[in-house]
Amino acid sequence: MALTSHTFSTDNHGWAELLPQRKPSKSLHGTHRVPWVVIGAGVTGLSAARRLAEHNPDDHILLLDARRLGQGASGRNSGYAVAISQFSGEFDPEQEKNYRRVERINAQGLNLLRQQVNDHKINCHWHEQGYYHTAADTKSLQEYENFKDHLNRLGYDHTLLGKDELTERLGTSLYQAGIHIPQGVLLQPAALVYGLGDTLPANVTLHENTPVLKINHGEPCVLELTDGQITADNVIVATNYEAPKLGFIKRYIMGSTLSGSFTRQLTKDELESLGSLKEWGVLSLHSGGATVRLTNDKRISLRNTAEYHGAVLMSDAFLAKRREIHRSAFDKRFPQLAQVPFEFSWSGVEGISQNFTNFFGRQTSNIFLAGGYNGSGVSRGTAFGAALADYACNMPSDLVSDCLASAPAKWIPPRPFLDIGAFFKVKSRFIGVGLDR
Template identity: 25%
Template sequence: MNGPITVDIAIIGGGFAGLSAARRISQLDLTARVAVLEAGVVGEGPAGANSGFIIDLPHEVSSDDFSGESEAKFRQSVLIQRSAVALATEMAAENGWGKDVFDPCGRYSVAMSADGDKHLQAYSGQLSKMGEAHRLLKTSEIEAVTGSKAFTSGLFTPGTVIIQPAAYIRGVADCLREPVSLFEQTPALSFERYGAGWLVKTPRGSVQAAKIVMANNGHAESFGFFRRRLLHVFTYASLTETFDPSRLAGERKWAATPALPMGTTVRRITTAGGDRILVRSRYSYNPGIEVSDTAIRRAGRLHDGKFTHRFPALGDVGMQYRWGGAMALTRNHVPAFGEIERDVFAACGCNGLGASNSTAAGIAAAELALGHESELGRVYRQLAAPTSLPPQPLTTIGAKLHLAYREWSAGAE
């Protein structure tokens, strides 16, 4: 951005939440002038570092977590996540995205222990009770999918969409049409009251807007919102170099989340030059919303062990890429959402599942900003506000201990 502009709505953040909000605004009001301000380049931030699951069902399949959920809460979660799937599906159909970008192939949850097997069986029972399609897989059946003898059972649910996250989020940006404008490398530095609306300042320009949508997740704190209410957590991933597909049996493309929370996510990806395996695991508390190369290397060593354990025949295949991605969690697991000042609307605090939760929050924030009523909006408005965190250093100590305990509880998973 160079110079001043005037719009109806300024959106701060060009990730899942911000671009989905822009898309929804343009659907509801073709004349609304919108400016999306992205500090970096679309696809190079947390959205592009996502593991690529737009999940349609509750993610944590632990029977302890799930057994206390009421049917209404389950349905609420499904509505939120399927709203994200619906928006993504709509754009894929409009733009003819291939399966290399958008693949409605479903996902597997995989177990590696008796505890994992038990949790999958319990979750299967809950899904049956809710009338949700799924299929339990025995050891031999999940081996036939993954080519790995390490998994003891699996559970398949058909509603998840698997995306190539950077290509997907850039595709969403490319869908935007006038009068929606996207400004990359244009961080919002601050905003202040300006007449009846707001003035957003950027390094080389400014945006006068009637309304603002905050879609910058943990960085909402940088503007003074949700202080001591957001936990800044990073998760890490490694991606192998390409290998000859004949070296690993099973299907050539699949995506699996762990049976136990905080376990290891694995994807097999098909490319023109061969196949790759993605391994995502390890969580760290980073209140500065930055991660060091040392932390990425440390997580990478863990990934190497998990990869070798699951795919011993590929022991000589190295990792070509490693990275960390930021999440913003709240203590009571609710989004940082709503009208936080007059005509300022937040779609932050994804609590993980950024592709699903942030997309849905962006949709709901757009509807709220335009006064549009929907079932999704009613669900979001009924959610509690994020609770405050303990004073430092108790938050840091507690967060690190909690993450370490959850990872330890996941065991081999």
């Protein structure tokens, strides 16, 4: 099926809804000839474009996004830049090298982001106090034991917390046990993307609302736009779960649609009922558990649904139904805030592979691709973008080697088997979720 601009539909929801209106950059029209094109202006594409500009200061680099900045997955996540990932299940000694490889990638991505935020004074509510992994029910309590063992074996800093300590810090008595990970950052994801996009090097030009409808392979490549054409020597594809629309990693990646809600801003008395911390983030130790944050601007954000929804955003009618699920989870955690309404709800799509691996490397002689972060895209996507630019410029590094070592993705069957399999794959993450949802 031929792509059109409507293939990349969006809405005005997400973390961008909490920010002042931003004027988008101009869409691109006409005929152009450039050495480099980066498709996708999320954290991966922004990171790749910035690194390409450093390596090629005399080259003009076009950075294109089908939507407005901040309306893709990079502006619709929950705003965690993690350094340490949770691997479900018992520690596998045969996977220790892989565990450490993933954490090296996360750490490098976090370091790159920290440097860019500091250098360009990006106001994205950067909060470097770590986050909490929590457990409220039987299955998550088993994962608590698994993760504790994982952290001990790998020698990573962490603090174990009981119910009383969590209640004192977070203002909810739901959680029975938790682990505080100090190496990590909470942030406003749309503000981060805005800041990164508005501080690009001089030889990078960002064009929003400029979908690439087709790539004609060759040396050079020819990219077809809604009203124009680009001839490019090299192309970097950073469109994550939408890469199959351009003919890449078909049958290897799918999109899972998640949804969440924000409260209105809390009053002083309401904030005082939430414990001792002014800002915090909770990641459930159950794969289907709720992600909850007390944000810098004094809202509670809660996300606890995931489903196969055709890899598209939810309509307002669908969101209204999911909002009821958010409300139930909120009231269960914060009965003292039962009078506090939700002000905004949003959905977003994460790119996942069947075996939860990542994608990185060369697709053709002059087309390069990265994506598939399985919900950990802020830090890892930043690292993959920088590494992909290094790789495309024939500049080897330890980071490139780590990214290239990602396990091959397992094959995903075509439709209708895809729809059936994806539905049950995503649904399975909620088995035994209990109180954690």
